[in-house]
Amino acid sequence: MAQQKSILKLKGTIGGITFYKSKDGYLAREKGGVDASRIANDPGFARTRENGAEFSNAASAGKLLRDAVRVLGKDASDGRVTARLTQVMAQIKNMDEANARGERHVGEGMAKDEAKALLNGFNFNENAVLGAVLYTPFSVDAATGEIKIVSLNPQNDISLPSGASHVVLKSGFASINFLTGESEMTVSAPVRIATNAAEQAVSLKPATAPAIEGTHFYLLSIDFVQSVNNADYSLNNNSYNVLAIVGIE
Structure with a gap:
């Protein structure tokens, strides 16, 4: 790559040269890469097409x-949840033993217990992992989706961020x-508990079970808010909030 030295700074592509701005300043480089039509049709790129199809399935x-x-x-x-989840889905896709390379599908791999184990415990916010926030055991009813906590003492059983006045569980x-x-x-329905509340039992039960056939996922959400004049405000752009898969059937 070359650095642009002229007074006039360019962006875009001219005559096969791409001009762009980076953290190192205004740069220029020759446009390269293989033509898209060749990748789509050349037998020599069969593996590339297969990998692309399977990556697309994992991402979807x-x-x-x-x-x-x-x-x-x-x-x-x-900020990395999309990439992290795609990586797990790619591993699950590899468990598909019914289809040929390039046609393997997450839906086929998901039928295996090993695939479900890969996703069970997945945290959508790696900055607030469930096991580092909630210290008390809970149970999951696979038929109803109800999550029960027999005894929850917010001061002892939850890692409370500074400034939080309430915790909201769903x-x-x-x-x-x-x-x-x-x-x-x-x-x-959300259960809203003051951070200084006394020990209590918690029941989180969806009104109904989903009707469609598929893989069942059970999730636990923990949000922290600060209440001011009866209005709740999130803390630090929700960075303390938890969402985790706690069961798969």
């Missing part, structure tokens, strides 16, 4: 899961069909 599966849980996940995710019960692209999720 990750997006399907993210979209399905978005009602919970919009306030609890990190559960999600999702059914996702990775073969058809269908998904449905139901969410429990």
Whole structure:
């Protein structure tokens, strides 16, 4: 690459030379790479096409899961969640033993217990991992999606960020069909607890179970807020909020 020295700084492509701005200043480089039509048709790029198709399937599966849980996940995710989830989906795709290379599908791999184990415990916000925030055990009812905490003492059982006045807990019960692209999720009513509240039992039960056939995902959401004059405000752009997969059937 070459650095632009002229007074006039360029951006774009002229005569096969691409001009662009980077952290190192205004640069120029010759346009390279293989023509797209050659990749799409040349037998020598068969492996490239196969890898591309399978990567696309893994990325689409990750997006399907993210979209399905978005009602919970919009306030609890990190900047790398898309890449992290795609990586897991690619491993699950590799478990498909029914299809040839280039046609392997996350939906086929997901039927295996090993695939479900890869996703179970996945944290959508790696800055707030469930195991580092909630210290008390809970149970999950696979039929109803209900999550129960027998005894929760916020001061002892939750890692409370500075400034939080309340913690809000919710559960999600999702059914996702990775073969058809269908998904449905139901969410429990939020349980809002003051951080100085006394020990209590917590039940998070969605009103109904999802109706579509698919892989069942059980999720636990923990949000932290500061209440001022009866209005809740998120802390530090939701960076403390938790969303984790706590069960898969």
